[in-house]
Amino acid sequence: MEDLLVKYGDIIRKGRLPYLRCKKCGYSTYYPKVRCPKCTSHEFEVSESKGSGKVYSITSFNNGGRTYYYAIIEMEEGFKMYANVVSPATIGDRVMAIFVDERVQFNTVKI
Numbered sequence: 001m002e003d004l005l006v007k008y009g010d011i012i013r014k015g016r017l018p019y020l021r022c023k024k025c026g027y028s029t030y031y032p033k034v035r036c037p038k039c040t041s042h043e044f045e046v047s048e049s050k051g052s053g054k055v056y057s058i059t060s061f062n063n064g065g066r067t068y069y070y071a072i073i074e075m076e077e078g079f080k081m082y083a084n085v086v087s088p089a090t091i092g093d094r095v096m097a098i099f100v101d102e103r104v105q106f107n108t109v110k111i
C-alpha cells in the first residue's frame with residue numbers, strides 16, 4: 001500500500017489525476033482503499049487518468065456574492081469522485097480536471 005501511495009502522490013505532484021485500479025476485477029477508484037469493494041482483493045495498481053469525465057450530480061451555493069459548484073464527477077475510466085467545478089455546470093456536462101492551488105478541480109468543456 002505504501003508504494004501505491006508514493007506513486008499516487010508522484011502523479012498528483014506532476015499536476016495529473018491518479019486513480020487505483022484493481023488488478024483482479026478491474027474496479028477503479030479515486031480514493032485509495034486497502035481492499036477492492038467489489039472483489040475484496042488487495043492488489044491495486046496506480047494509473048493516471050486522462051482527466052476527462054462528466055457531471056454525475058451537482059449542487060451549488062452562494063457565499064459572499066459568489067456561486068460555488070460542488071459535484072460528483074464520473075470519470076472516463078469509470079470511477080467517481082467529489083470535486084469543485086470552477087464554472088457553471090449541470091448534470092451530464094463534460095468536464096476536464098485542472099489543478100488550482102495544488103487541488104484537483106474541474107472545468108466544463110464545450111463540445
Ligand SMILES: [Zn+2]
Pocket residue numbers: 022023024025026027036037038039040041
Ligand atoms: Zn476487485
